[in-house]
Amino acid sequence: MSLMWSWLTDGSHWHGNDGVLLRLAEHLWYSGLALGIAALIAVPLGLFVGHTGHGRWLAVNLTGALRAMPSLGLLFIAYMWLGDHLRGEGAFLYPTELVLVALAVPPILAGTYAGVEQVDAAARDAARGMGMTGRELLLKVELPCALPLLVSGIRSAALQVIATATLAAVLGLGGLGRFLLDGLATRDYGQMAGGAALVACLALLVDLLLAALQRVVVSPGLTGKTARQPRVETRQAAP
Amino acid sequence: MTWLQDHWSDVFELLGQHVYLAGVPLVLGLLVAVPLGWVAQRLPRLRTPIVVGTGLLYTVPSIALFILMPSILGTGILDPVNVLVSMTIYTVALLTRTASDALEAVPESVRLSADAMGVKPLRRLFTVDLPLAVPVLAAGLRVAAVSNVSIVSVAALIGVPQLGQLFTDGFSRDFMDPLAVGVVGCLVLALVFDLVIVVLARLATPWHQGRTA
Numbered sequence: 479m480s481l482m483w484s485w486l487t488d489g490s491h492w493h494g495n496d497g498v499l500l501r502l503a504e505h506l507w508y509s510g511l512a513l514g515i516a517a518l519i520a521v522p523l524g525l526f527v528g529h530t531g532h533g534r535w536l537a538v539n540l541t542g543a544l545r546a547m548p549s550l551g552l553l554f555i556a557y558m559w560l561g562d563h564l565r566g567e568g569a570f571l572y573p574t575e576l577v578l579v580a581l582a583v584p585p586i587l588a589g590t591y592a593g594v595e596q597v598d599a600a601a602r603d604a605a606r607g608m609g610m611t612g613r614e615l616l617l618k619v620e621l622p623c624a625l626p627l628l629v630s631g632i633r634s635a636a637l638q639v640i641a642t643a644t645l646a647a648v649l650g651l652g653g654l655g656r657f658l659l660d661g662l663a664t665r666d667y668g669q670m671a672g673g674a675a676l677v678a679c680l681a682l683l684v685d686l687l688l689a690a691l692q693r694v695v696v697s698p699g700l701t702g703k704t705a706r707q708p709r710v711e712t713r714q715a716a717p
Numbered sequence: 718m719t720w721l722q723d724h725w726s727d728v729f730e731l732l733g734q735h736v737y738l739a740g741v742p743l744v745l746g747l748l749v750a751v752p753l754g755w756v757a758q759r760l761p762r763l764r765t766p767i768v769v770g771t772g773l774l775y776t777v778p779s780i781a782l783f784i785l786m787p788s789i790l791g792t793g794i795l796d797p798v799n800v801l802v803s804m805t806i807y808t809v810a811l812l813t814r815t816a817s818d819a820l821e822a823v824p825e826s827v828r829l830s831a832d833a834m835g836v837k838p839l840r841r842l843f844t845v846d847l848p849l850a851v852p853v854l855a856a857g858l859r860v861a862a863v864s865n866v867s868i869v870s871v872a873a874l875i876g877v878p879q880l881g882q883l884f885t886d887g888f889s890r891d892f893m894d895p896l897a898v899g900v901v902g903c904l905v906l907a908l909v910f911d912l913v914i915v916v917l918a919r920l921a922t923p924w925h926q927g928r929t930a
Binding site: 523543545677682 | 768771775777778779780781782784785787789794860865866867870871872873875880881883884885887888891893896897899900903904907908919
């Protein structure tokens with residue numbers, strides 16, 4: 479514990495080419511990119527599945543199967559397949575992003591379609607009765623009502639992605655995982671534990687931020703006391 | 718796949734380690750989560766601290782937890798106990814809320830009937846509430862089991878042997894066979910854990926026969 483503190487409180491570990499600040503920025507870049515791509519894939523897909531009911535079986539099973547995928551093995555396989563065809567940093571970045579996106583899609587997809595599915599049938603009927611088209615129904619009723627579960631899907635995806643982005647360092651990329659692996663290689667426990675504590679803090683901080691976002695974007699009429707909301711488990715353990 | 722034929726016994730040993738590291742925490746985690754969930758359900762004032770507290774544990778990335786464990790437990794960095802305790806913590810983090818929700822979902826009329834028949838609280842927990850909570854608990858346990866199998870493989874990076882070691886071996890030698898065997902092994906193991914839980918849940922709830930859990 480004291481080794482960790484002395485490593486974290488040493489100012490020289492924070493700046494420069496292999497400092498904490500740079501590694502933090504790299505970590506956020508890998509994670510943010512993957513979350514963005516995953517949201518672009520999973521939200522429209524989830525809205526489609528939830529709205530039409532088509533492909534529900536596939537979405538449920540795909541989500542379950544991807545959950546069982548060991549991310550470390552997937553990363554190495556992606557690297558060995560893609561790495562030979564790519565040059566420069568892309569040879570490491572693309573396989574990493576592929577794995578992170580594969581991890582982030584299932585919780586966002588599950589959150590989105592579950593969110594749309596649990597919309598009160600009476601609200602749907604009312605919207606139809608008011609003359610809304612299918613598109614209006616989706617964007618003005620189903621999407622806002624699905625936001626609580628959609629954002630919790632994004633929260634659990636973010637947790638997973640931030641945890642797994644540490645593995646980028648295994649391929650030689652940066653990110654906070656660097657400290658874990660370099661510390662392990664040089665038997666510097668302070669550095670390892672310091673890096674681990676930083677990843678944990680980052681995950682916690684991002685989760686709190688997204689929880690705050692959830693409060694802001696969700697319509698007040700949906701926040702608990704007035705509405706019945708079945709809870710759907712979209713969380714999954716972070717590797 | 719001659720590699721697998723040559724290394725069958727090694728792979729089998731790693732598989733055994735994997736079952737131990739992912740399976741034991743499921744049992745330990747369940748034993749901790751159910752009492753916690755029971756307390757959370759019976760004492761509403763404690764519900765939020767318990768559910769939020771265990772939820773926070775969940776945000777700590779596994780590799781960080783594996784590495785921080787030695788400084789908390791005083792173990793060596795290579796000690797498998799670090800992985801065992803970390804995985805138990807994750808299982809508790811996932812299951813406490815589920816356990817509390819599962820007990821909450823027991824119909825009020827059933828609870829009142831039991832009370833009216835003179836069943837004492839602790840006895841009611843074991844003979845009425847818990848059996849009725851089995852389907853929901855089993856659903857949570859399945860999620861925990863599948864993710865445990867996947868998370869344990871990351872422990873290969875800190876040198877604790879299990880199927881994940883095939884990933885690091887294959888990667889360092891640029892050799893696909895062990896990687897493929899490791900991934901398939903993890904997937905099959907996750908499927909087996911899942912099936913075992915489904916079957917146990919069915920056996921524990923004979924009145925659900927014919928319906929899916």
